[in-house]
Amino acid sequence: MGTLTWRGPASMLFARAGFAVGAQAGVAVVFALRGSPTPWHDAEPWLPVYGMLIDAGCLALLWRFTRREGIGLVDLVGVDRTRLVRDLLLGVALIPVSLVFILAGTYAAGWIVYGAPAPPYLLGDLPLPASLYGVLVWPFIWGLTEQLTYNGYLLPRLQVLTRSTTVAVSFVAFAWSFQHVVMPLTFDAKFMAFRLLASPLFSVFETILYLRLRRVIPSAVAHALMDGATVAIPLLAP
Numbered sequence: 073m074g075t076l077t078w079r080g081p082a083s084m085l086f087a088r089a090g091f092a093v094g095a096q097a098g099v100a101v102v103f104a105l106r107g108s109p110t111p112w113h114d115a116e117p118w119l120p121v122y123g124m125l126i127d128a129g130c131l132a133l134l135w136r137f138t139r140r141e142g143i144g145l146v147d148l149v150g151v152d153r154t155r156l157v158r159d160l161l162l163g164v165a166l167i168p169v170s171l172v173f174i175l176a177g178t179y180a181a182g183w184i185v186y187g188a189p190a191p192p193y194l195l196g197d198l199p200l201p202a203s204l205y206g207v208l209v210w211p212f213i214w215g216l217t218e219q220l221t222y223n224g225y226l227l228p229r230l231q232v233l234t235r236s237t238t239v240a241v242s243f244v245a246f247a248w249s250f251q252h253v254v255m256p257l258t259f260d261a262k263f264m265a266f267r268l269l270a271s272p273l274f275s276v277f278e279t280i281l282y283l284r285l286r287r288v289i290p291s292a293v294a295h296a297l298m299d300g301a302t303v304a305i306p307l308l309a310p
Contacts, residue, residue, distance in 0.1 A: 207304045246275075
């Protein structure tokens, strides 16, 4: 077994945010080459598509760091085959509870930033093939990778390195919340502040839930289905 150091967790803490900005920049370049006068803005709705680059980057780093520890990516999942069906059903059951935290954080952030309740952020304005990909494929890779990054990998290692569950939860919840500021990156200060403030309540809930279960499948299932809805709702009701 390898020795646990700060190198891996420190690299992963804001890896998803970094990959998000890089991936969006790549899409913006494509729009610029096609003559768009607002390439960065035009790239924003394509998060469900360029999200594959974010996930690929994170999975590559996780593979590298877990290999150094003498384990594999699958070890981060914490699969218990005897509980697999129950974990899948638990993931569906977690959706209403998760929505309470998501909506509470969203509307509270709306009051703080805009002085009025703000609805959840939905992803839309994509061609039909991209929207279908965003509903049927993207959420499941995204949900699992996000849970592996923050809960499966970061949280238990920060617990050990900081010797404090409270500090570990705080680090992970902040990094998890911060990624929403740049997904997509809009350069709208109020919207970015809104996205940051809307996320901590749910992020803390997710970390505490993982500490209780020590398995990522239930949260990954709930995460995937809710993310898919953020693409499906605008698709069904443009």
